[in-house]
Amino acid sequence: MKTEPSEPPSFPRLQARTQRFTLGAPRAFTVSPDGGRVVFLRSRSGTDRANVLWVLDVGSGEERVAADPPALLKGAAERLSAEERARRERSREGGAGIVAYATDSAVELASFALSGRLFAAELRVGTARELRVPGPVIDPRPSPDGRLIAYVSGGALRVVGAEGADDRVLAEPESETVTYGLAEFIAAEEMGRSRGFWWSPEADRLLVARVDDAPVRRWWIADPAHPDRAPQQVAYPAAGTENADVRLFVMGLDGQRAEVLWDRERYPYVAHVHWSAAGAPLVLVQARDQRSQLFLAVDPVTGATRMVHADEDPHWLDLFPGVPCWSPGGQLVRIADEGGARVLAFGERPLTGPQLQLRAVLDVSDDDVLVSASAGEGAASPETGEIHVYRVNELGVERISQEPGVHSAVRGGGVTVLVSSVPDKPGADVQVLRDGKRVGTVASYAEHPGLSPRVTLTEGGARRIPCAVLLPTDYDGEAPLPVLMDPYGGPHGQRVLAAHNAFLTSQWFADQGFAVIVADGRGMPGRSPAWEKAIKDDMAAVVLQDQVDALDGLAGRFPLDLHRVAIRGWSFGGYLAGLAVLRRPDVFHAGVLGAPVTDQRLYDTHYTERYLGDPNRQPEVYAANSLIDDNGLVLAAGPARPTMIVHGLADDNVVVAHSLRLSSALLAAGRPHEVVPLSGVTHMTPQEQVAENLLLLQVDFLKRSLGLD
Template identity: 70%
Template sequence: MTGQLSFPRQYARTQRFSLGAPRAFTVAPDDSRVVFLRSRSGTDRANLLWVHDLETAREYPAADPAALLGGVDEELSAEERARRERSREGSAGVVGYAVDQSVQLAAFALSGRLFATELRAGDTRELPVAGPVVDPRPSPDGRRIAYVAQRALRVVEADGSGDRALAAPESDEGTVSYGLAEFIAAEEMDRARGFWWSPESDALLVARVDDALVRRSWISDPAHPGQRPVEVAYPAAGTPNAEVTLVLLGLDGSRTEVEWDRERFPYLARVHWSASGPPLLLVQSRDQRGQRCLAVDTATGGTSTVHADEDPVFLDLFPGVPAWTPDGRLVRIADEGGARVLMVGDRRLTSGALHVRAVLDIGEDDVLFSASPDTEEAAARGGDTAGERTGEVVVYRAWFRGSGDQGGWEAVGERPRAVHSAVRGGEVIALTRATLDRPGGTVELIRPGYDGAKRPRESVVAEISSHAERPVITARPRLLPAGERRIPCAVLLPEGYREEDGPLPVLMDPYGGPHGQRVVAAHNAHLTSQWFANHGFAVIVADGRGTPGRSPAWEKAIRDDLARVTLEDQVDALRALAADHPLDLDRVAIRGWSYGGYLAALAALRRPDVFHAAVVGAPVTDWRLYDTHYTERYLGDPERQPAVYAANSLVTDEGLAEAAEPARPMMIIHGLADDNVVVAHSLRLSSALLAAGRPHEVLPLSGVTHMTPQEQVAENLLLLQVDFLKRSLGMA
């Protein structure tokens, strides 16, 4: 590229352009300061803790890991490495922090050591405590910090004195922990926490996890046969989960067991404790068709049902709920009347025009939430509004009291086609926006208000700058719905493509499964697809049934039928787009990672009439090997539905029976250190292909996990894939 840094190298060294971008915002309740993480440049992995003072417009680092560690490299405990893998955290330095209620004290762990920062002064000190420290969190009053060390929940005074254990494992067997989220909660429930302070700062709710019955997996590195395998408690579908209980620990030494029907509702999915009401628990049944929102009596540990949900297909979990309003009403997200809506008490605050994604904050009289336009309702109304709004996520406010004549909801901030998120303090909102026409994103600190005609109008207080690098290429996706089902798609053509150049080989580039939306109105999300397009492909990203952001029915259509439904939508999107795009349907490839890898293998094996080559990255090939909470939500219990598992597998006799001729070129890629989709998936697929006489390539990645953070690996994976695809499709 004539001396210019190549995209694969830049993409790898910037960790997908995430380094240098501000994130993890907290706005003080008095709107005096905003706290966030950001590294010094777009290639620096080490995050600093920053403070933006809104009164003086001064921005300063409150904690610099290089200074705090004296230039020594970080050392991570096994628990901290596991937490980062579960959250897909690839950066270094301060990767997470917690604050007190007034946002004056912050606490974080660095190299297993505990640090506390006085945010107004920017003064950071190390507290001499037992380690290695995991997940430190100040009490709401800022007087103490709770943390986990060696599987025990400990508390220390904010000045470093009085360090003590509130709860510790009862034996040395290593199966019990206090204050940590179990594998399933962190990987699949989006619950990374294992303890919660009381609003009065005098007690904590603490999860006790016993994984003695969980089946063990051993992750080894064949490139280093002298190293011992790492033991992982991995609950595969149909096998026992960890036993999770909850205890209320008082700082006075009291201990109260929290009771609920754990046999019927074994999953502890959410915990909420605020001054607005008693602690709330959201517990789920093993089949995820029933759940209860429970209020905890802190005097006895007993629980009472606040709300019950049942669904014949499955129930999903959402960020930010359940929670209380200040006047004691329950806030939740519900599937009602075919729509995903926001509920406060018995009042439905949104209509089918919005597909609610998350609750971001609850104020005195309103709820701040994110939502996407419901494209199915838009399509039913006619017109192309669904296409105009494809991939959009907007932040809204909805009122539950004191709204006067306003009522309903309104968007926060300007409304370019974009993906938004937000954090609120008192009135000030940190609004993050990523658009299609601008690399990276912007972060504005805004104060909502109204103009003279009582129309919503926000004033921008400040902007948080980003140090992320600008990509050396520009993504130019066209977002549109395709086919009768109006499947959300992104189409990317080579830079400089002209109609007279003729039809192009096609590369389908999906994730295509649950919890993975790829068709979004954000520039950087499409950079890799654009890079492949610039190598001579028409690249298509299709979010078929099962992907989020559309409607409850869209997400639940895959129950018991992952393989057929998700593959069918890739084929339908391809054929629909061929009507008005320059697609050479005689040369179609597909690539994907994780669920996308599974989908790519399905395409090559079951639809070789459509797909001519596949790059299969870290695929789930046998669903009996994948975890309980995810797999059983979509395929049920393998002991009760063995035929469903067999039909959706790539390696069972039933699954391979679906394989058709001719055999298509397939490159299988897998990290040997992957503890989420273990390499056994790819090894079993390779063995099955070999037994069937089907040629394929296998690329094992030594020391690589599911998120492939290593710079050289990430760079060369892109180069090897494009070379394989060109060879397989006969491209020059």
């Protein structure tokens, strides 16, 4: 009997199945200090969620498995603790298997948690073993000498020998609200600090965060689809309310401890910790308003601190990956806003100028600093959407990545792993470089998306707003097209990137008959500090105006039908879509609001107060920047535009109360709208059927709302 060939999966289904074509792609690279090994994670195919720990031998080019989850679990299904699920939600981790690992300083031993159990892998020989310890295990990390592994279980910080002997508690929580060794909610969600303990270079003690979230207001997240289940209690630090109490302790392996002392009332935020052989433990602490911060060196014996550097800014101070840190010679390395530019500072000296907009420090050696940066406002020519890797030292700046695209890197032992995404090729290319020359590659098993974006990277409006314009693949160039604005539009969410996969969803929408525009207005990273900080206290008006200006600026150059303009977005993008249909119905004719922040008082402290201040001191700023306030909708006069609101009921980041309150306000104002509640869905939408059907529902809504067939 002949079997008919099955239809290939649609793009929405394939994108959902592959987690946006990230499955099977290598990531989380570590290079050994001798340059001989590159360790990384990768699943075995573009539809396999389970990450495997791999080792690349740089000399031979051979890849081998160091730890294989199915073999280690003997076929058993993974089970995650509530704490581990929360950590993955904070990091937007949708994978399975080994999702994170840590190594000793020689990159000989790796440790990781799998299904709440502790495992160690010998990276040279490729063997892995389980260590029988109390669980569930969170964030295991070997000591620099590889003799011990520290981990968190039940809120306690524990240490065990690398062979599994002598497991013991270093710090036991004093109450149910206390944890040792974990990052609090806002550190993981907003500060980029997912860790809560750091080994000393000598492996004889640890710097440990003690978090007490007793002061934090409790919220309840229910599952209406299962009324028999009790609501989940979460400690959520909403703007203007109390944060968790965070302290640091230096703890010896013998049980002795010393509290790290600084003015915690003035500087309550522990934003970054660095401990290396180049100097004393280095801690960056911020004021609640984030306008001042201190770089503190810690005495590891007494816990006393001394100020190394202090920063102030009238708007706010941003945080950057990789800094502050010590150079091998003991100089403070940081990123600073000076002279209208975001520069690399080495000691008290800036090593870069307005030509570059620094984004991250990737590695610091005796000879140079490896950084990630965009072309700044002082650059000779704009490089829309490009991010490059540079070597910086006293002699100047050298660009490592050459091809236009989005690049990042990891370095060690004279070997650089360069990860490059470019506009005309799917996925990312991973090259292994020694002394600037390619000596190997790391293969990707990611699926081909089956479409290629027809994208033009350009600038729109008088402010030269970075934009991407996508037209249907089969567009004949004659009739003007209905427009779909597809932004994120807010801080830390750059969407206009010179990379193929960045525009796959936008191209799919374009192929449904739209001209799709992605615009990165003020507030976005990559241009200058002033560009980012223009949204201070006036976020709503600025980001919305830039979407309008980008649209108007592109209208004369592209076939745009300005009588049929829709907008869609998720999270900040959902908020921006709400601003568009409520405040500028003269421009926008329909909107899809995904997980929108509608009342700024319901979002967290560190993020919201950075841009809008304290709601207890300036409630009028919060009202002006929200879609709703105590009196209902904040809107302009004009026709009611078709609006679809989509929200996951299990979202603990942008809670569903945002959408429910908006829906109630719309109903009270007599404004028709549609609400799509997603049962069991968090701020991510990893479920395959949900992710696929969400795209299809949006297209149907947009076509109906704009009067399209």
